[in-house]
Amino acid sequence: MQMDFHYYATYAAAYLAGYSHEESMVICYSAQFVDECSKTFLKSIKGPLSAATTQLQEEMADARTDLLGLQDITRIWASFHFLPRDLHRNPKVRCSRAYRRKYRLICGPNGELAAETVRLARGKGLEAAGLAMHVIADTWAHQYFAGTPSIVINNVNEYFYEIICRDGMKEEYKIRFNHNPATADDPEKMEYTNTIFQSSENSVMNLGHGRAGHFPDYSYARYRYMPAWADYNEVVKDNPADYLRAFTQMIYALKYLRGDIEEFDTEKYDMDTIAPYRDEILGILCKRQVDACADWKAFAEKLSGCTIGDFDINKYKDEYMAADKDSRNKTVIGRFILAAMSQKSMVTNRIYKSGNRAAGYSIDIGEK
Amino acid sequence: MKLRKEYKEHDYLINTYGSFTEARNDKAHVDERRYAGILKLTADGTLIMGIWSLIKGYMETLSDMGSELIAGGIPVLIAIFGSVFAFALFFVIGISFRYMIWRGACKEADSGRKRNGYIACAIIFLAYGLYEVASFIYRAVWKGTDAQDVLRLIFDATSLIIVCELIASAFRLRKVRDELEAAETGGNL
Numbered sequence: 001m002q003m004d005f006h007y008y009a010t011y012a013a014a015y016l017a018g019y020s021h022e023e024s025m026v027i028c029y030s031a032q033f034v035d036e037c038s039k040t041f042l043k044s045i046k047g048p049l050s051a052a053t054t055q056l057q058e059e060m061a062d063a064r065t066d067l068l069g070l071q072d073i074t075r076i077w078a079s080f081h082f083l084p085r086d087l088h089r090n091p092k093v094r095c096s097r098a099y100r101r102k103y104r105l106i107c108g109p110n111g112e113l114a115a116e117t118v119r120l121a122r123g124k125g126l127e128a129a130g131l132a133m134h135v136i137a138d139t140w141a142h143q144y145f146a147g148t149p150s151i152v153i154n155n156v157n158e159y160f161y162e163i164i165c166r167d168g169m170k171e172e173y174k175i176r177f178n179h180n181p182a183t184a185d186d187p188e189k190m191e192y193t194n195t196i197f198q199s200s201e202n203s204v205m206n207l208g209h210g211r212a213g214h215f216p217d218y219s220y221a222r223y224r225y226m227p228a229w230a231d232y233n234e235v236v237k238d239n240p241a242d243y244l245r246a247f248t249q250m251i252y253a254l255k256y257l258r259g260d261i262e263e264f265d266t267e268k269y270d271m272d273t274i275a276p277y278r279d280e281i282l283g284i285l286c287k288r289q290v291d292a293c294a295d296w297k298a299f300a301e302k303l304s305g306c307t308i309g310d311f312d313i314n315k316y317k318d319e320y321m322a323a324d325k326d327s328r329n330k331t332v333i334g335r336f337i338l339a340a341m342s343q344k345s346m347v348t349n350r351i352y353k354s355g356n357r358a359a360g361y362s363i364d365i366g367e368k
Numbered sequence: 369m370k371l372r373k374e375y376k377e378h379d380y381l382i383n384t385y386g387s388f389t390e391a392r393n394d395k396a397h398v399d400e401r402r403y404a405g406i407l408k409l410t411a412d413g414t415l416i417m418g419i420w421s422l423i424k425g426y427m428e429t430l431s432d433m434g435s436e437l438i439a440g441g442i443p444v445l446i447a448i449f450g451s452v453f454a455f456a457l458f459f460v461i462g463i464s465f466r467y468m469i470w471r472g473a474c475k476e477a478d479s480g481r482k483r484n485g486y487i488a489c490a491i492i493f494l495a496y497g498l499y500e501v502a503s504f505i506y507r508a509v510w511k512g513t514d515a516q517d518v519l520r521l522i523f524d525a526t527s528l529i530i531v532c533e534l535i536a537s538a539f540r541l542r543k544v545r546d547e548l549e550a551a552e553t554g555g556n557l
Contacts, residue, residue: 159401224391232402236391 001141002217005243007032007311008296010133012303013247016273017254021306023126027254028308029315030130030336031137034080036313037340045320050344051337053080053131065149065202071360073207074148078105078359079347080131080340081138082147082208085111087354093231101356103229105146106153109139109245110266113350118253118264120346121339127332128339129257133250135343140246141217142209144227144235148358151199151206152228159234160212162190163222175223177213185214187288219243219285219292240285245269247281277303341365396548403541404477410534411473414493417527418466422458424523429454465489473534480545490535497528 010031014024037053055063055076063069078084085108091100114136121132146153161172177194185192194213195205209216215223221239226232248269256264274281277299284295300308320333328334345365352361433451436442442450472486504521507513 226401232398232405233393234391234397234401 001137001243001246002214002291003032003035003311004292004296005137005141005219005246006035006134008293008300008308009247010130010137010250011308012296012300013133013250014129014254015300015304017251017270018258018260019126019254021304024304025308026126026332027130027133029311029332030127030339031134032311033313033333033336034131034134034340037336041313042337045317045333047320047333047337048341051340052076053340053344060204060207063204065200065204068360070149070202071358073204074105074351074359075344075348075362077147077208078107078351079147079344080135082107082142082145083111083113083117083135083139083347084146084351085109085113085139087113087350087356091229093229099152101358102146102148102150102153104354104356105148105351105358106229107139107142107145107147109136109143109242109249111139112266113347114139115264115266116346116350117343118256120342122257122264124339124342125335127336128342129254131336131339131343132253132257136250136253137246140242140249141239143237143242145209145212145216147208149202149204149207151201151203154206154208154211155197155228156194156212156225159226161224163224163236165222172224175215185218185290187218187220187290214290218290220288240282243285244274244278244281248274338365396544396551400541400544400548403537403544406537407473407477407534407541410530410537411470411477413530414466414473414490414527414534415463415470417523417530418462420523421527422462425458425462426451426455429458465493469493469534473538476538477541482542487535487538490531490538493531494528494535497524497531500524501528 007028011024011028014027015021019027034053037051038056039049039052039059040056041047042049042052053076055073063073082105084105087104089104091103095103117132117135121128158174160175160177162175164171164173173190176189176191178191179194179196181193183191183193192213192215194215195210197211198205200206205211212225215221216237216239219239222237224234224236226234248271251273252261252268252270253264255261255270271278280299284292284299287295289295297308316332320328320331323331323334329338342365345362348359348362349364351359430451433442433447437444437447466489469486469489472483472489475481476483476486501521501524504513504517504524507517
């Protein structure tokens with residue numbers, strides 16, 4: 001997902017869940033900040049590098065793909081962007097133990113880890129809530145991809161079709177990918193930018209949905225493709241439907257985090273709250289555009305009647321830098337860092353305890 | 369607040385916006401994709417073997433020509449002309465036919481339109497491959513073999529297996545596609 005959903009839609013979800021404008025702003029800032037909090041940024045504010053929640057392209061270019069390097073990549077991407085759905089699942093196809101472990105890192109919604117992510121954020125402040133919303137939302141958008149480099153899981157081939165509904169008729173068009181990062185994605189010509197094919201299983205080019213470019217992140221995208229792990233079965237992804245579920249699950253989770261609901265369960269969606277706005281939301285989700293920020297912003301501002309400022313990565317930077325060492329953890333970025341370390345530790349240890357060494361081992365921050 | 373554990377009703381709402389679609393993962397569709405994939409893969413294999421065959425054949429001709437030139441058996445001009453002719457001959461046999469097979473197989477796998485030209489070419493290669501293997505066995509029994517012959521056999525046998533697989537997957541693909549078409553149109557097979 002992109003800024004349109006992580007920032008503006010998260011604001012709308014928080015507001016619909018009952019948070020005030022100011023609280024919703026912190027939640028949506030934290031949700032979007034997950035995509036910005038790289039080691040480079042943390043270095044600039046003298047923060048702990050282990051709290052990084054993303055890797056910039058420049059950092060990825062320098063990333064090692066030996067065991068420790070892969071574990072570092074997996075810790076970040078599996079914890080915050082590609083949360084595994086089921087760490088104990090046995091794939092239908094016969095495969096080696098190493099691949100079985102990799103398949104278990106495939107991202108998906110409504111997993112046990114997703115529920116734990118939300119439960120972990122309860123009582124930890126608005127920043128932890130925002131971070132959890134990012135993770136929950138991404139489980140829907142990044143379904144079927146994994147937060148570890150793997151050609152078998154993440155590669156896409158020429159069998160990649162966009163499904164477009166026009167006048168009640170379904171039409172399928174082959175998506176064309178190019179590797180020029182200077183080229184903008186073009187939904188009209190169905191041309192998108194993706195990473196270069198690398199036959200190496202552990203190449204960083206095969207991380208997440210890089211081989212499908214940004215296409216899986218667009219809310220209008222409906223597509224079918226054939227991942228190598230599916231043994232010639234195709235996967236159909238319906239983003240408008242999934243994004244609506246993500247949005248309503250976020251509202252439900254935020255109500256739980258506010259204390260309105262006692263228990264958080266998976267596969268529950270707060271459809272009633274959005275009932276008056278469903279057509280409007282579906283309209284935004286189905287609109288063929290690569291950036292829905294303006295539409296989501298207008299919708300969110302209409303909801304709260306307040307102006308939502310554009311995302312500014314440095315908004316809380318000075319507060320963090322000016323705080324002394326003891327009070328840093330009470331700032332917005334300080335609390336975000338604590339939440340990030342806690343989430344990363346929880347996911348890493350869950351993966352480790354499932355017998356999978358792909359993310360390495362972490363001290364249990366939650367117990368500290 | 370009312371929460372729905374099942375979201376089928378919601379799916380229906382989504383359907384009204386025309387967004388929901390099912391994955392076609394029944395056996396016939398999966399088999400169709402599998403055989404189309406194998407057909408393209410074996411077509412690539414045929415072309416690669418052709419390129420290797422061209423390089424191998426040309427190197428052998430050059431080395432023979434070189435030996436003749438050193439021995440002074442043939443004039444230089446005839447040697448050059450001969451090597452160009454041999455290259456062209458190997459190119460036609462090794463690449464052109466195989467390129468036709470590759471192109472036809474890829475087009476059939478992608479478009480679903482039946483093409484017979486590449487099957488005919490593949491059958492010629494199949495016959496040639498069988499002849500090569502049979503002649504190796506004949507030579508091995510009556511005249512004995514050396515390492516070069518064994519290496520050539522490995523190459524020819526690999527090429528033969530690829531062509532066999534290509535023809536088999538082409539026919540299996542046609543059968544599955546006919547069944548799918550019959551199922552979709554309600555017609556008889």
